[in-house]
Every structure is written in structure tokens, then in C-alpha cells.
Amino acid sequence: MRRLWIIAAMAAACLAQDGPTFEVASIKPADIAPDGGHVRWLRGGPGTGDPTRIDYHNASLSDLICKAYGVEYYQIVGPDWLRMERYEIAATVAPGSTKEQLQSMLRNLLADRLKVQLHRDRKEMEGYSLTVAKGGPKLKAHVETPPDDKPQSFGSKTDSDGYPVIPREGLAENNGRARMKLPDEGVDTIASMLSLQLGSPVNDDTGLTGKYDLDLFWNTRPPEEADNGPDLVTAVHEQLGLKLEGKKTPVDVVVVDHAERTPTAN
Numbered sequence: 001m002r003r004l005w006i007i008a009a010m011a012a013a014c015l016a017q018d019g020p021t022f023e024v025a026s027i028k029p030a031d032i033a034p035d036g037g038h039v040r041w042l043r044g045g046p047g048t049g050d051p052t053r054i055d056y057h058n059a060s061l062s063d064l065i066c067k068a069y070g071v072e073y074y075q076i077v078g079p080d081w082l083r084m085e086r087y088e089i090a091a092t093v094a095p096g097s098t099k100e101q102l103q104s105m106l107r108n109l110l111a112d113r114l115k116v117q118l119h120r121d122r123k124e125m126e127g128y129s130l131t132v133a134k135g136g137p138k139l140k141a142h143v144e145t146p147p148d149d150k151p152q153s154f155g156s157k158t159d160s161d162g163y164p165v166i167p168r169e170g171l172a173e174n175n176g177r178a179r180m181k182l183p184d185e186g187v188d189t190i191a192s193m194l195s196l197q198l199g200s201p202v203n204d205d206t207g208l209t210g211k212y213d214l215d216l217f218w219n220t221r222p223p224e225e226a227d228n229g230p231d232l233v234t235a236v237h238e239q240l241g242l243k244l245e246g247k248k249t250p251v252d253v254v255v256v257d258h259a260e261r262t263p264t265a266n
Helices: 001-016 061-069 097-113 187-198 232-240
Strands: 026-028 041-044 054-059 086-092 118-132 170-172 177-185 202-204 212-219 243-258
Touching: 001 187, 026 243, 054 061, 061 086, 061 097, 061 243, 118 170, 118 187, 177 187, 187 202, 187 212, 187 232, 187 243, 212 232, 232 243
Parallel strands: 118 202
Antiparallel strands: 026 086, 041 054, 054 086, 118 243, 170 177, 177 212
16 A cells, blocks of 8 residues: 555656746745845736746745645645745746646746655645624725736835735735735635635635725734734734634645755756
């Protein structure tokens, strides 16, 4: 039985190297801001306004595995450095490529340049059920606004309460305070984004079906270090009128068997 499991794991690792590759790709370690704050983005690719190019800034290996294998952060089992090491990726995508083909390109890039090998498994995890809190939801219904083609510059500036300023959409953290803006999204997407921040699965049990404009801000420091800002669970309750309750659930995971911190040369 163990021999069959090992063969299956090796086959899964080999599968990551099949399929299309990027026409041109550069990957290198990112320079992390000395104050510990960072802004990250994963832009471009099929289905976006720049379908033939990707630009990933300050992306962790966990970010890249999520993109390549279609999983969430909490579904990755591996060493802590997968979330801490940061990379810059710029790559050219063949015209007409699909999102599935982009995933294959990323898998090949990770296998080739960072020697990523993994296998799939299933385990029970502590998670959350997202429900409507007493008093009802406080979500803001989506309002159409004219498109803004100006480049975003967010995360480095803060508002009067010290939370990062984000003009349109994105996620930024600065000095222990975070903000997430999501325009025109359903609660299922909001639950998925919350799961990324909590590091656990979040099931959407609200029954809400509308589209909303989210602007959520919270304190990321431990409770003993927090300075009056709400933690994420409290922020969801107070700002969105939603409640996060603990719930165990079986989850499909990917187990990282091997990966290198430093990419091979471009």
C-alpha cells in the first residue's frame, strides 16, 4: 500500500510538468520593505484587461501554489517559509490562452525554477461558518461607477485611523493594520477571501445572493499588542453584520514534499 502511495505521489509531481509553458518568464526574490509592511499584487493573465502578461509583486510561494493548483491558503500543508519568502514574477502568456492553461504554465514554472513537488490528500480541519448576525447584514449593495484607468497606488498611505488607503480594490497591510476592498462580489467570494486571512476554511451559510461593495479593515497584531483596532472576526461582525463561528470540516489539501527557497537563474 505504501509503495502505491509513493508511486501516486511521484505521478502527481510529474503531472505538474506537463502542458504549456510561458513564452518568456522571469522569477526572482522580492525586496521586502524594512518596516515589515508590504503590498502585494497578482495582476494580468487570461480573463483580465492584460491577458498576455502576468505581473506578480511580493508573491509568496503559497500565493503561487494557490494560483497554480486552484487551492486556498489553508489547503496548503508545508513549512512556514512558504508564506514568508516573496517573489517577483513577470511572464508573457501566449494570446488566446485559457485560465486553465495559465495554471499549467505556473505549475511548470514552479517545478522548473523552484523545484516544487507536492501530492494531494484530505484532512479534517478547524474552520468557520459564516452566518448573518443578529440585527441583519450591514453589507453595502454594489453601485456601478465609471471605470478608472489610472494606476493604483495603495497601501503606503494610511487614513486618519492608520488603515491603508486602497482606491478601488485590493488587500494591503501596513504596521499591523489591514484593509480589504472588493467591489461587486458575492458573499461566497467574501467568505473565500476571509478564509485566506484566517488560514481556515470559511463556509458561506448566510443565504445572501446579492452583489456587494466590501470595505473591511482590521488589526492584524495579537490581542496583547493591539491598539484599539478590531481583530478580523470582530470587524466582520461590526462592519458587515455577519458572524464567524467555529466549525470542523473535511478539506482537500496539497502537501508540499519539496521546494527550494531560491529560484534557479533566469
